[in-house]
Amino acid sequence: MKSAALHRALSATCLLVWSAALLWFHGSGRIIKYLAPDFRLIALLGGLGLLVVGAFNLLTCRRETSCGHSHGEGEDCHSAHDSHDLHPLMALGLMLVPLVLSLAWTKDGYSAAALSRKGLYDSPAPGGSTFLSNAMPVMTREELLGSHRQTDDGYYEFSLMELFFSTGDRELQGIIDGVKVQTEGRIIDEQVRNPNGTRKRLYRLFMTCCAADSRPVPIVLEFGEPPPPLPENGWTKVTGTMRYKLEEGTYQAILVVDQAIAADAPMEESFMRN
Amino acid sequence: MAADGRQDFAFAFLSILFEGAPFILLGTLISGFLDVYLPPGAMDRLLPKNRTLAVIVAGLMGAVFPVCECAVVPVIRRLVGKGLPVACALTYMLAAPIVNPITALSTWKAFQGQSAATMTCSRLLLGFLVAVLVGLIASRLPMRSILRPRLVEEIERGSRHADHHHHEHGGCCDHDHSHDHGPSGSRLIAAFRSAMKDFVDVAVYFSIGVAITALFNTGIAPGAAWLDSLAANQYLAPGVLMLLAFILSLCSTSDAFIAATLDRFAWGAKLAFLTFGPMMDVKLIFLYQTVLKRRAILGLAVFLFVVIGGISIYWQKLVFAAAP
Numbered sequence: 001m002k003s004a005a006l007h008r009a010l011s012a013t014c015l016l017v018w019s020a021a022l023l024w025f026h027g028s029g030r031i032i033k034y035l036a037p038d039f040r041l042i043a044l045l046g047g048l049g050l051l052v053v054g055a056f057n058l059l060t061c062r063r064e065t066s067c068g069h070s071h072g073e074g075e076d077c078h079s080a081h082d083s084h085d086l087h088p089l090m091a092l093g094l095m096l097v098p099l100v101l102s103l104a105w106t107k108d109g110y111s112a113a114a115l116s117r118k119g120l121y122d123s124p125a126p127g128g129s130t131f132l133s134n135a136m137p138v139m140t141r142e143e144l145l146g147s148h149r150q151t152d153d154g155y156y157e158f159s160l161m162e163l164f165f166s167t168g169d170r171e172l173q174g175i176i177d178g179v180k181v182q183t184e185g186r187i188i189d190e191q192v193r194n195p196n197g198t199r200k201r202l203y204r205l206f207m208t209c210c211a212a213d214s215r216p217v218p219i220v221l222e223f224g225e226p227p228p229p230l231p232e233n234g235w236t237k238v239t240g241t242m243r244y245k246l247e248e249g250t251y252q253a254i255l256v257v258d259q260a261i262a263a264d265a266p267m268e269e270s271f272m273r274n
Numbered sequence: 275m276a277a278d279g280r281q282d283f284a285f286a287f288l289s290i291l292f293e294g295a296p297f298i299l300l301g302t303l304i305s306g307f308l309d310v311y312l313p314p315g316a317m318d319r320l321l322p323k324n325r326t327l328a329v330i331v332a333g334l335m336g337a338v339f340p341v342c343e344c345a346v347v348p349v350i351r352r353l354v355g356k357g358l359p360v361a362c363a364l365t366y367m368l369a370a371p372i373v374n375p376i377t378a379l380s381t382w383k384a385f386q387g388q389s390a391a392t393m394t395c396s397r398l399l400l401g402f403l404v405a406v407l408v409g410l411i412a413s414r415l416p417m418r419s420i421l422r423p424r425l426v427e428e429i430e431r432g433s434r435h436a437d438h439h440h441h442e443h444g445g446c447c448d449h450d451h452s453h454d455h456g457p458s459g460s461r462l463i464a465a466f467r468s469a470m471k472d473f474v475d476v477a478v479y480f481s482i483g484v485a486i487t488a489l490f491n492t493g494i495a496p497g498a499a500w501l502d503s504l505a506a507n508q509y510l511a512p513g514v515l516m517l518l519a520f521i522l523s524l525c526s527t528s529d530a531f532i533a534a535t536l537d538r539f540a541w542g543a544k545l546a547f548l549t550f551g552p553m554m555d556v557k558l559i560f561l562y563q564t565v566l567k568r569r570a571i572l573g574l575a576v577f578l579f580v581v582i583g584g585i586s587i588y589w590q591k592l593v594f595a596a597a598p
Contacts, residue, residue, distance in 0.1 A: 008467065008470070011470050011471070011474045012470065014474055014477070015470060015473065015474075018291075018295060018477070021288075021291075021292075022292060022295065022296075025288075025292065031292065034285075034288055034289040034292055034293075035289065035292055035293060036386075038383065038386065039292075039293050039383070042296045042297075042383075043292050043293070043295075043296060045296060046295050046296025046297075046299055046300075047296075049296065049299045049300075049303070050295070050299055053299070053303070053466060053469060053470055053473070054470070056463075056466050057466055057467060057470045060463045060466075060467075063460075063463055064460075065460045065461070065463045065464040065467065086475070086478060088474075090478075091474050091475075091477075091478050094478045094481055094482060095474070095477050095478055095481050098287060098481055098484075098485045099287075099288075099291065099481070101280075101284070102283070102284035102287045102288050102291075103284070103288070104284075105280040105281055105283065105284035106281065106284035106285050106288055107281045107284075107285070108285065109281075109285060110281070110282050110285055110492070111278035111279075111281050111282050112278075113278050113279075113282070113493070114278070114282040114285075114492045114493065117492065117493040208386060208387045208388065208534070209293060209383070209384055209386060209387075209531070209534060210289035210290060210292070210293040210531070210535075211285055211286065211288075211289035212286040212289045212290045212487070212488065212491050212535040213534055213535045213537060215537070
């Protein structure tokens with residue numbers, strides 16, 4: 001009985017640790033880097049649910065129970081409903097070691113290498129991304145510019161997503177080409193088609209459900225000279241003129257930079273599906 | 275692992291874990307309460323007398339009694355021992371982890387923005403069809419060629435403990451009696467314990483699966499590039515993902531969150547992953563051995579691999595190619 005109670009207490013501890021991780025990330029606001037809005041409330045409810053189930057089982061781990069129905073020969077209530085596939089200590093290790101290591105290692109974002117693997121430097125697809133391109137309406141130049149706020153300096157505020165998708169749409173390129181725009185994103189070294197070292201890349205992540213499925217949405221920044229020192233992977237507000245250039249068989253969205261300054265991170269760092 | 279690799283692994287691992295954990299909890303709470311509060315004969319009474327019809331209904335029973343694949347095997351063992359037809363039991367065992375509202379909800383949520391409706395409907399339909407097909411084939415096979423000899427003997431003896439209890443109580447009515455002579459709230463505690471047990475059993479495999487997925491997702495795992503290179507092959511990709519599902523041994527309530535992140539693979543391959551995994555994986559091999567003969571398990575594995583793989587390739591061409 002003591003052993004069974006100890007096993008239950010260990011299992012309840014696992015639940016409480018998972019609950020603590022979910023509630024901690026929710027309470028600290030870090031959850032926005034990991035989950036799309038739809039999933040944040042679900043994660044909170046999951047954290048609270050785990051807290052209730054874990055605490056309830058911990059408090060009642062010594063109580064004897066009866067499930068109220070009969071079992072087969074050689075089976076009692078504990079072995080039928082309460083015995084685990086694995087030893088609870090093994091389960092504890094497998095549930096908690098990866099979680100604790102991840103909590104210690106995470107920096108709430110991907111490294112440049114992972115971003116590269118996720119497509120940061122991929123050539124834009126001619127038809128755009130299959131599951132996103134349908135979201136972009138077809139407009140005239142007047143309609144498009146009329147729907148964007150203009151800064152005091154005469155730059156139209158475009159989201160990076162719009163500029164990125166224009167790479168897969170020749171019609172849209174014709175509308176945006178030559179427009180003075182202002183946009184923001186994270187700045188990172190340009191590793192392709194940058195022989196003079198005058199380019200950088202500006203990107204944001206597009207998240208469908210969680211960070212694991214997020215994809216970089218990038219454009220090229222052309223400074224025309226060695227870029228100014230800006231924090232690597234830091235948030236940057238950029239103004240300049242949009243150009244489209246055929247490079248290695250695909251049209252690249254290139255923002256010829258007038259000014260690039262460090263900026264604060266927006267409330268939602270990633271673009272969301274909705 | 276390099277510092278960058280650790281950072282990437284941690285970020286991907288936590289995001290998938292946070293996304294999937296609430297759904298595992300929901301599933302295990304329901305299965306825990308069903309485990310304790312559902313009378314053993316309830317399912318048997320709901321099935322029609324006609325054998326084929328019974329198999330079809332058994333394939334839909336997961337909608338009423340939703341359980342994941344880990345929870346369903348002990349339930350099936352008990353139900354078969356109590357006389358539930360083997361064909362119906364097999365059908366329910368294969369279909370219930372897929373054809374149930376929790377799995378539908380988690381698949382729908384996980385594939386938001388990626389033809390969620392098409393993927394969810396395809397998964398439920400394919401899971402149901404394959405399970406019914408297996409059930410219909412099993413209904414034509416002798417019980418001894420499928421079940422473990424000990425279980426066959428139990429059925430043939432017909433001397434289960436519950437029957438004995440039923441007679442003791444005079445057979446006054448047509449349902450199983452509750453024998454709760456323990457303290458008040460005892461069954462509630464048992465239900466929460468059962469839910470916790472299911473959660474831990476599932477979460478262990480989920481944790482391992484998420485860790486492996488995070489390694490592949492961020493390109494840390496050796497072979498990630500090789501896996502990506504196969505993703506574009508419409509014939510090999512479903513097989514590769516079914517193999518991955520077999521190894522990862524994920525729970526059907528949360529595996530969609532993994533599949534949705536395999537963005538280099540086509541929908542057909544993901545469908546194969548989502549249908550094959552809940553029916554056959556490493557942990558299920560061990561669980562199935564408590565009910566089925568080894569030869570039957572091997573036959574089932576080969577059958578599922580070929581049928582699900584074939585249909586998924588066809589589905590990719592027919593349905594997903596036309597999906598918006």
